[in-house]
Amino acid sequence: xxxxxxxxxxxxxxxxxxxxxxxxxxxxxxxxxxxxxxxxxxxxxxxxxxxxxxxxxxxxxxxxxxxxxxxxxxxxxxxxxxxxxxxxxxxxxxxxxxxxxxxxxxxxxxxxxxxxxxxxxxxxxxxxxxxxxxxxxxxxxxxxxxxxxxxxxxxxxxxxxxxxxxxxxxxxxxxxxxxxxxxxxxxxxxxxxxxxxxxxxxxxxxxxxxxxxxxxxxxxxxxxxxxxxxxxxxxxxxxxxxxxxxxxxxxxxxxxxxxxxxxxxxxxxxxxxxxxxxxxxxxxxxxxxxxxxxxxxxxxxxxxxxxxxxxxxxxxxxxxxxxxxxxxxxxxxxxxxxxxxxxxxxxxxxxxxxxxxxxxxxxxxxxxxxxxxxxxxxxxxxxxxxxxxxxxxxxxxxx
Numbered sequence: 001x002x003x004x005x006x007x008x009x010x011x012x013x014x015x016x017x018x019x020x021x022x023x024x025x026x027x028x029x030x031x032x033x034x035x036x037x038x039x040x041x042x043x044x045x046x047x048x049x050x051x052x053x054x055x056x057x058x059x060x061x062x063x064x065x066x067x068x069x070x071x072x073x074x075x076x077x078x079x080x081x082x083x084x085x086x087x088x089x090x091x092x093x094x095x096x097x098x099x100x101x102x103x104x105x106x107x108x109x110x111x112x113x114x115x116x117x118x119x120x121x122x123x124x125x126x127x128x129x130x131x132x133x134x135x136x137x138x139x140x141x142x143x144x145x146x147x148x149x150x151x152x153x154x155x156x157x158x159x160x161x162x163x164x165x166x167x168x169x170x171x172x173x174x175x176x177x178x179x180x181x182x183x184x185x186x187x188x189x190x191x192x193x194x195x196x197x198x199x200x201x202x203x204x205x206x207x208x209x210x211x212x213x214x215x216x217x218x219x220x221x222x223x224x225x226x227x228x229x230x231x232x233x234x235x236x237x238x239x240x241x242x243x244x245x246x247x248x249x250x251x252x253x254x255x256x257x258x259x260x261x262x263x264x265x266x267x268x269x270x271x272x273x274x275x276x277x278x279x280x281x282x283x284x285x286x287x288x289x290x291x292x293x294x295x296x297x298x299x300x301x302x303x304x305x306x307x308x309x310x311x312x313x314x315x316x317x318x319x320x321x322x323x324x325x326x327x328x329x330x331x332x333x334x335x336x337x338x339x340x341x342x343x344x345x346x347x348x349x350x351x352x353x354x355x356x357x358x359x360x361x362x363x364x365x366x367x368x369x370x371x372x373x374x375x376x377x378x379x380x381x382x383x384x385x386x387x388x389x390x391x392x393x394x395x396x397x398x399x
Contacts, residue, residue: 001053001068004031004046012043019044021189024099025119032072032117034098037175038186040359056122061129073115073126074104082128087173087223088253092130095223099188101171102136103224112136117188135227136192138170140184142205147395149215149248150271150351151319154388154397156212164213164246165205167198172220173252173297175287178328178361180353185219195227199234206239213244213269222253229265236266244269244317251301259308263316270308271351273321274301276329277337285328302340309345320348324375324389325355327364334375338382349386350379369393 006029008019019035020026036044053068060080067076074084074094087095087103092115095103099117106115107127112134115126144162157163170187172179179185193201202214214235221228228247235245246269247262254272262270276282279295288294308318322337323329334352341348352375356366367375372389376396379387388397 001051003049003051003053003070004033005029005049006031006033006036006044007047009043009045012041014041014043016040018186022098022186024117024188028070028119030070030072030119031075032097032099034117034186034188037098038182040182042360056120058120058123059125061127067120069120069122071120073106073108073113073118073120073124076120077115077126077128088225088255088258090225092128093223095173096171096220098171098186100138100186100219101169101223102138102192102227103171105133105136106130107133114188134194134196135224135230136194137198137224137227138187138190138192139167139198139201140170140187140190141167142202143167144205144209144211145215148213149217149246149319150273150321151246151248151269151317151349152213152215152244152271153269153317154349154386157395157397160210160212162209162211164215164244165202165209165211166215166217167202169216169218169221169223171223172218172250173223174220174250176285177287177359178285178325178355178357178364179359180355181219182359195231196234199231199238202235203238206243211243213246214239215246215248215269217248220250220252221247222249222258225258225261229261232262232265232267247271248321249273249304250275250297251304252297254300254304254308256307256311259304259311263312268315269317269319271319271321272301272305272308273323274298274305274337275321275323276333277302277340278333281329281333285323305341305348306344309348313345318348320350322350322352323355324352324372325364325367326371327361328355331374331378335378335382338379338384342383346383347385349388350384351388351390352376352379353390354392366392372396
């Protein structure tokens with residue numbers, strides 16, 4: 001049987017130790033790739049080997065099967081024909097593949113556990129129906145935030161010291177080599193919370209710091225649909241209608257029915273970050289290697305912007321996120337993105353992040369304030385009325 005294994009390139013390793021934290025099978029590599037994706041120095045290398053695999057017995061939904069040993073629960077189930085669903089549909093899916101989002105969680109020996117990083121064991125009992133189980137998710141925060149996110153109304157950011165109480169969800173379906181928040185994105189070892197627990201912590205932060213909004217960002221919050229909709233339902237009940245309930249997302253999974261569910265659950269600020277307009281640029285920014293998937297994700301994000309504006313204008317405050325670094329995207333493409341946004345609604349709030357060197361792209365040079373002002377000028381030349389650019393000296397808004 002062909003197996004994936006991860007080995008260390010000692011010449012690249014700087015001893016940061018993140019690989020040890022994310023590994024859930026330290027005795028034997030099971031090829032889950034959590035350490036491979038989390039390593040900031042690309043010191044982990046995937047090898048494919050041919051090996052004789054000892055079969056083991058497992059029970060899936062009460063039926064006995066033989067499965068290969070030395071792999072993850074998810075891989076073992078796939079050899080038996082079990083099909084994980086597409087991410088964002090609310091059913092078990094291999095959404096992040098690194099263990100942070102808990103979207104792949106199944107009942108394993110009676111406990112909810114992630115199938116993507118859990119090693120298969122002889123005698124294991126797996127139940128694939130999790131409808132009765134409370135969803136879980138790894139969360140960082142809450143923390144009071146002085147600026148907010150892509151859908152934080154720009155005109156409200158100077159009225160308070162802190163504008164939002166924010167949390168960040170682990171796990172992402174993108175693989176951005178310059179991930180600006182990789183310590184959250186690839187965290188699969190922190191304790192997981194129920195949506196109700198997370199909402200209570202956020203609500204406490206709202207009251208303590210008297211913020212006008214509550215927000216969830218990531219990573220990518222939309223990967224675990226059940227968790228996210230239950231979070232907004234609980235949060236809305238705790239903070240009331242006067243506090244904004246804000247989602248920042250890459251938009252890749254925000255189908256119309258998903259947006260409808262979130263709005264019904266109480267989410268009334270949504271930031272969508274398509275990042276770019278051209279597939280090649282998007283692949284370079286996101287690290288996606290599958291062009292078909294990259295194209296689908298990019299168009300999903302743009303369609304989400306169109307849908308939210310068309311169906312919820314006046315009810316949901318919508319913000320659009322772009323990124324700029326001259327090593328990743330050109331000013332011409334920024335202008336092209338501005339034209340596409342202006343065609344949807346020139347009044348939409350547009351926030352451009354100045355991507356700086358981090359994670360695997362330490363070679364990047366952070367854009368200067370002057371560069372970001374040029375980005376702002378280009379977008380406004382396309383007819384956009386509300387452009388904010390992040391700079392090393394702070395955010396610069398419409399006025």
